[in-house]
Amino acid sequence: MKKIKLLLISLILFSTSLCAEIINVTILGSGNPRPHVNKYGPSILVKTNEYNLIFDVGRATLIRLKQVGLNVSDIDKIFISHMHFDHIVGLPDVWLTAKLWQKESLNVYGPKGLKKFCSDMIELYKIDARYRNKGNLSLKCNEDLHNVELKEDLIVKRFSVNHGHVRNAYGYEIIHKGKKIVYSGDTSISDNLIERAKGADVLIHEIIYAPDDFIEKNKRFQKVYKSHTNVEQIIKILNITKPKLAVITHDLIFFESPKNILKMIKDKYNGEIIFAEDLTSFDIGNTINKFNYESYR
Numbered sequence: 021m022k023k024i025k026l027l028l029i030s031l032i033l034f035s036t037s038l039c040a041e042i043i044n045v046t047i048l049g050s051g052n053p054r055p056h057v058n059k060y061g062p063s064i065l066v067k068t069n070e071y072n073l074i075f076d077v078g079r080a081t082l083i084r085l086k087q088v089g090l091n092v093s094d095i096d097k098i099f100i101s102h103m104h105f106d107h108i109v110g111l112p113d114v115w116l117t118a119k120l121w122q123k124e125s126l127n128v129y130g131p132k133g134l135k136k137f138c139s140d141m142i143e144l145y146k147i148d149a150r151y152r153n154k155g156n157l158s159l160k161c162n163e164d165l166h167n168v169e170l171k172e173d174l175i176v177k178r179f180s181v182n183h184g185h186v187r188n189a190y191g192y193e194i195i196h197k198g199k200k201i202v203y204s205g206d207t208s209i210s211d212n213l214i215e216r217a218k219g220a221d222v223l224i225h226e227i228i229y230a231p232d233d234f235i236e237k238n239k240r241f242q243k244v245y246k247s248h249t250n251v252e253q254i255i256k257i258l259n260i261t262k263p264k265l266a267v268i269t270h271d272l273i274f275f276e277s278p279k280n281i282l283k284m285i286k287d288k289y290n291g292e293i294i295f296a297e298d299l300t301s302f303d304i305g306n307t308i309n310k311f312n313y314e315s316y317r
C-alpha cells in the first residue's frame with residue numbers, strides 16, 4: 021500500500037512538472053554602445069507559449085532573433101527602456117523588415133520621445149517607402165502605458181530608474197503565472213528596482229567597472245560612471261533582492277576581465293550569478309535551466 025502511495029505521489033509530481041508552463045528568456049544582445057563582434061546591442065527576448073516580447077532593440081537584434089529561430093513577424097510587442105541610441109538603433113531595422121514581411125502591426129512601448137522618434141523614422145525612410153511600401157503595417161508607439169496586461173496572466177510593468185541625465189529611463193518587471201523577471205535597463209543603484217526585484221526569479225542587471233585611478237583622472241568618465249551601477253552597488257542590490265538567478269549584461273568593464281569582476285562579486289554575494297553572453301538563455305519553470313543557443317549550432 022505504502023509503495024502504491026509513493027508511486028502515485030511521484031506520478032503526480034512528475035506530471036505537474038511536465039505541465040508547468042515554462043517562460044524562456046534569451047539575452048539577444050549583451051553589449052553596450054561599443055561595437056563588438058560577439059556582443060551585439062542590448063536586447064532581451066521573453067518568450068511564453070503565446071507571446072514573444074522584446075525589451076530594447078540594440079544593434080543587430082534581428083540577426084540574433086534569427087539565430088533563435090524567430091523572424092520579425094514573430095515579435096508581438098517591443099518595450100524600450102530609454103532613448104539612448106544603443107537601445108533603439110535596431111528599431112528602424114525591425115520596422116522596415118516588418119513592412120517587407122507584410123506584418124500587420126507593430127506595437128512599441130517606451131518613454132517620452134518615442135512617438136517623435138517613430139514619426140521621424142517614417143520621415144527618414146520615406147524614399148524607401150516610395151519604392152516598395154506595399155504592406156499596410158500599422159506602427160503604434162506608446163509613451164503613456166505603465167502596465168501592459170496581456171493574456172494568460174502575463175503583465176509587463178515599467179518603473180523609473182536612475183540613469184544620470186536621462187529623465188525618462190525605465191526598468192521592466194515581467195510577471196507570468198507566478199514567475200517574475202526584472203530587467204534594469206541602464207541605471208545606477210535604484211530603490212525602485214530593488215523594490216521590484218525582491219523575490220525575482222531572474223534579475224537582469226547592467227554593470228560598470230573601471231579602476232579608481234582611471235576614474236579619478238577622467239572627468240568625462242566620472243559622469244558616465246555615476247549613471248551606471250558599480251560593483252559595490254551590484255553586491256548591495258543582490259544581497260537585498262536575492263534573485264534565484266542574477267544575470268549581468270550591458271557590461272561596461274574597463275581594464276579588467278569580466279571573470280575577475282564576477283569573482284569580486286562572488287566574494288561578497290552567495291547567490292547564483294552569471295555574466296550574459298549573446299544568446300545566453302534560461303528556461304524558467306520549477307527550476308531555472310541555463311543554456312546558450314550558440315552551443316546548439
Ligand SMILES: [Zn+2]
Binds near residue numbers: 053062107206270
Ligand atoms: Zn545603454
Ligand SMILES: [Zn+2]
Binds near residue numbers: 102104183206
Ligand atoms: Zn543609457
